[in-house]
Amino acid sequence: QLQLQESGPRLVKPSETLSLTCTVSSVSITTTNYYWGWIRQPPGRGLECIAVLSYSGSASYHPSLKSRLSVSVDTSKNQFSLTLTSVSAADTAVYYCARHFYGIGLESWGQGTLVTVSS
Amino acid sequence: DVQMTQSPSTLSASVGDRVTITCRASQSFNNWLAWYQQKPGKAPKLLIYAVSNLQSGVPSRFTGSGSGTQFTLTITNVQPDDFATYYCQEYNSYVWTFGQGTRVEMK
Numbered sequence: 279q280l281q282l283q284e285s286g287p288r289l290v291k292p293s294e295t296l297s298l299t300c301t302v303s304s305v306s307i308t309t310t311n312y313y314w315g316w317i318r319q320p321p322g323r324g325l326e327c328i329a330v331l332s333y334s335g336s337a338s339y340h341p342s343l344k345s346r347l348s349v350s351v352d353t354s355k356n357q358f359s360l361t362l363t364s365v366s367a368a369d370t371a372v373y374y375c376a377r378h379f380y381g382i383g384l385e386s387w388g389q390g391t392l393v394t395v396s397s
Numbered sequence: 398d399v400q401m402t403q404s405p406s407t408l409s410a411s412v413g414d415r416v417t418i419t420c421r422a423s424q425s426f427n428n429w430l431a432w433y434q435q436k437p438g439k440a441p442k443l444l445i446y447a448v449s450n451l452q453s454g455v456p457s458r459f460t461g462s463g464s465g466t467q468f469t470l471t472i473t474n475v476q477p478d479d480f481a482t483y484y485c486q487e488y489n490s491y492v493w494t495f496g497q498g499t500r501v502e503m504k
Contacts, residue, residue: 315493317495324484324495324496324497324498325433325435325441325484325486325495325498326495327486327492327493327494327495328492329492330491330492330493338491338492339492340492341398341492374440374441376440378488378493381429381446381447382431382443382446382447382452383431383433383443383446383447383452383486383488384431384433384441384443384486384488384493385443385446385452387440387441387442388440389440390440
């Protein structure tokens with residue numbers, strides 16, 4: 279059964295870097311037609327997709343975060359990671375990783391991890 | 398960038414009601430439109446994909462329709478488990494966009 283699990287620090291200081299990893303089990307992240315997303319949700323607010331990673335390794339970023347955001351892949355560990363630099367309180371959110379199957383949508387999600395930006 | 402606008406923001410309903418949530422896109426796109434249900438403290442759950450296709454295991458009281466720039470999610474015969482927040486999402490773009498959400502609360 280497909281599982282996605284987010285991991286990383288829960289508390290980050292302002293101006294520092296937020297790093298999260300999503301570990302995927304039961305399927306290779308390079309499987310054709312799978313796309314992998316990072317979605318965040320500030321407390322009490324809606325969902326925002328901030329990055330999408332294709333099975334081929336190409337990445338797309340939310341325009342407002344593009345200058346601070348990057349994603350990477352470690353195929354040997356079947357993981358993909360998120361790095362967000364120069365964080366502020368506005369980056370406090372639950373961060374989810376999720377899988378999108380082409381044409382279907384985000385059909386599998388991690389449980390999410392709350393990252394708080396505070397000194 | 399495509400903007401997705403949901404209405405209403407909040408909807409009050411009773412068990413057995415029929416409710417409709419609307420999602421309007423700022424520009425027309427193909428049928429890559431999904432609906433999700435989210436309960437407090439939980440990850441979203443995919444209900445509908447490609448406008449009108451029911452995800453496996455989702456009750457048939459959930460239906461999706463629409464085209465172009467206007468899409469709807471209808472819940473027929475609302476059940477206690479359906480009180481939650483619902484989001485539309487386009488996945489036609491390189492980075493996907495969600496609507497702001499519609500909270501369905503008990504009247």
